Structure formats: C-alpha cells, structure tokens
Amino acid sequence: MKITDVQGFTVELPAYQFYSSDQKQSFREWTLVKVSTDADIYGYAMCPRGAIARDVVHRIIKPLAVGENALLKEKLWQKMWHVDRSEQIPNYTFSMLDICLWDITAKAAGMPLYQLLGGTRDKIPAYASTVCYRDIAEFLDVADQSKARGFHGLKLHAFQDARKDAKLALALRAHVGDDYPLMYDASGIYSYADAVYLGRALEEAGFAWFEEPMNENSISSYKRLCDELTIPILAGEMSQGKHYNAADFIVSGAADIIRVNVRNKGGFTGALRIAHFADSLRMNAEVHGGELIQLQLALAIPNTSMLESIIYSNPIVNDEPIDAEGYAHAPEHLGIGYDPEWLKHLEATSIAWV
Numbered sequence: 001m002k003i004t005d006v007q008g009f010t011v012e013l014p015a016y017q018f019y020s021s022d023q024k025q026s027f028r029e030w031t032l033v034k035v036s037t038d039a040d041i042y043g044y045a046m047c048p049r050g051a052i053a054r055d056v057v058h059r060i061i062k063p064l065a066v067g068e069n070a071l072l073k074e075k076l077w078q079k080m081w082h083v084d085r086s087e088q089i090p091n092y093t094f095s096m097l098d099i100c101l102w103d104i105t106a107k108a109a110g111m112p113l114y115q116l117l118g119g120t121r122d123k124i125p126a127y128a129s130t131v132c133y134r135d136i137a138e139f140l141d142v143a144d145q146s147k148a149r150g151f152h153g154l155k156l157h158a159f160q161d162a163r164k165d166a167k168l169a170l171a172l173r174a175h176v177g178d179d180y181p182l183m184y185d186a187s188g189i190y191s192y193a194d195a196v197y198l199g200r201a202l203e204e205a206g207f208a209w210f211e212e213p214m215n216e217n218s219i220s221s222y223k224r225l226c227d228e229l230t231i232p233i234l235a236g237e238m239s240q241g242k243h244y245n246a247a248d249f250i251v252s253g254a255a256d257i258i259r260v261n262v263r264n265k266g267g268f269t270g271a272l273r274i275a276h277f278a279d280s281l282r283m284n285a286e287v288h289g290g291e292l293i294q295l296q297l298a299l300a301i302p303n304t305s306m307l308e309s310i311i312y313s314n315p316i317v318n319d320e321p322i323d324a325e326g327y328a329h330a331p332e333h334l335g336i337g338y339d340p341e342w343l344k345h346l347e348a349t350s351i352a353w354v
Contacts, residue, residue, distance in 0.1 A: 008353060188238060226254060268293075
C-alpha cells in the first residue's frame with residue numbers, strides 16, 4: 001500500500017484558557033494532516049499550530065513519505081528520527097505521520113485502533129481535569145459538579161502559587177472526603193523549594209499524584225524531589241526526546257509515574273515504547289488528555305488508571321463523550337475513530353492548506 005500524498009489543512013477550533021479566570025473562548029489554529037494511499041485508505045492526525053505544522057508537512061513529511069509503504073510504520077518512524085537530528089522537529093509535529101499511518105493500518109485491518117494495539121478494555125473511567133477557577137469556593141463547587149457528573153476523580157490546574165494551592169488542596173480534601181481521588185498538575189511552574197512546600201501539603205491531603213511540578217529539562221531536580229517527597233511524582237509530559245527521555249526519567253528514579261502522550265512522545269510508536277517499558281518495571285504510564293488518539297492508547301494498554309477529561313466554565317462543560325457513570329467508551333468508527341463527516345467539514349472549512 002503506497003503513500004500517494006500528504007496534505008495539511010489548517011482550521012480554527014475553539015480554545016479555553018487553563019490559567020485565567022476569564023473563561024471566554026478564543027480560537028486556536030490546528031492542522032488536520034491527511035495521508036492518502038493508492039488503496040483509497042486515508043489516515044488522519046490533528047496537530048496544534050498552523051504555519052509550523054504546514055511547514056513540516058510540506059517540507060519534511062511529504063518528501064519523506066510519498067512512495068513509501070504505508071504499513072511500514074517503524075521504517076518511516078526511524079526516517080523521521082534521522083531527519084530530526086538536524087531539523088529539531090517539535091514533538092507535536094514529529095508525531096503526525098506516525099498517527100496517520102496507524103489510522104491507515106487499523107482501517108486496512110477493519111479494526112478500531114485500540115484492538116490493533118493490543119486492546120485491554122473497551123471503556124475506561126475518566127477523571128475531571130480543571131481549568132483555573134477564581135477562588136477556593138468555586139473549586140469546591142466545581143468538585144461537587146464533577147462528582148455529580150460521575151467522574152472518578154478530580155485533577156487541579158490551580159493558582160500556580162504554592163501557598164494558595166496548598167490551602168486549596170487541604171480544603172478540597174476536607175470537602176470531598178477521604179475516598180475521592182485527587183491529583184494536582186503544576187504544569188512545570190514551580191522552583192524546587194516551592195515544589196517541596198506544595199508537595200508536603202499534597203501528601204497531607206492524600207493526593208494520588210503531583211504532576212509536572214517543575215520544568216522537565218532538569219532530570220536531576222526531579223530525582224531530588226522524588227527522594228524528598230512520598231507523594232508519587234508524575235513526570236515526562238512535555239520533555240523532549242520522546243521515549244529516550246522517558247526511559248531516563250524512569251531509570252534515574254526521577255519519576256514514580258511516567259506521563260505518556262501520543263502527540264508529544266512520537267506518535268503511537270513512541271507512546272507504546274514508553275508504556276511497555278514502564279509496565280516491565282510495574283510502573284503506571286498515565287495517558288495525557290482525552291482526545292481520540294489518547295483514548296485509543298488508554299484502551300490499549302493495561303498500566304493507565306483513568307482517562308483525563310477537561311472540564312471548563314462554571315457550570316462545568318465537558319465536550320468529550322463520557323457516560324453518566326463517568327466512563328469513556330471506544331469510538332464506533334474504525335481506525336482512530338474520527339467521524340468521516342467531521343473530517344470532510346474540516347477540509348472544506350480550512351483557512352490554509354498545503
């Protein structure tokens with residue numbers, strides 16, 4: 001099955017802000033990547049950014065991929081690594097081709113992708129992942145709504161102030177009781193000293209994990225933090241180096257739980273390497289985000305506990321297909337599961353393309 005074309009269609013999609021009390025929606029550019037084959041099977045990937053993604057599609061991926069066998073995913077993944085040496089391709093664009101090829105492979109096999117990847121379940125519990133709200137009282141209200149909605153836990157993106165976030169953590173635990181899973185995501189904002197301070201409060205409040213407490217460029221700082229705190233440290237979400245870097249976090253003792261993300265970690269090929277390596281050490285690889293690509297991965301691997309699902313605004317809004325019991329189910333369409341009519345709409349309404 002030969003690749004005949006690679007295209008990128010940039011579209012505007014609604015966005016929301018994590019760290020602002022202003023919940024008005026703005027628009028953000030995404031690029032729909034489409035790989036065509038001579039078997040009339042098409043693979044798709046969604047990539048954040050517009051001009052950057054289009055440049056990578058046109059200048060790197062298309063010349064590299066056209067004429068190649070679409071089923072030889074590992075070959076093309078290794079070719080991308082060879083180009084990456086000099087190009088320093090952003091994580092979120094490196095993965096585009098691999099995601100498309102896995103979509104093609106699953107469609108050719110007549111299967112949803114999670115089954116092709118191994119398949120460990122057809123539904124997974126979801127936890128609510130917040131934006132930043134105005135004050136502690138609003139966070140408590142949002143927690144009540146999340147529990148009522150059926151979510152199996154709550155993760156905070158909060159004030160990005162260690163003292164305020166410590167007070168929030170303790171107040172939230174007292175409000176929801178001892179049995180409801182709580183997690184905290186710092187998005188890499190803290191110094192080592194502030195991470196220790198907040199980590200102590202999270203330990204007292206019985207949080208399940210402390211995610212990306214510091215910038216992930218310093219593995220040694222994460223090793224110190226893991227040694228200092230008892231709360232599990234979840235790391236590796238935004239770090240460069242894909243599976244190589246994730247392995248360094250793990251073997252250095254710089255993460256108790258590893259983060260895995262299809263888009264940031266080299267597509268499904270890279271993400272599976274991370275998940276399987278972590279599993280061999282009896283470590284969880286928690287999947288980041290609730291998009292279809294992340295859902296397919298979460299349904300495929302055994303060592304992720306829940307699916308992240310973003311909630312925003314108040315009353316809370318959640319655009320992802322979570323049922324009344326708080327579970328995300330396998331999509332009905334083959335491959336990654338994108339709705340064909342939605343894909344046609346994106347192509348037709350694109351604002352730029354290559």
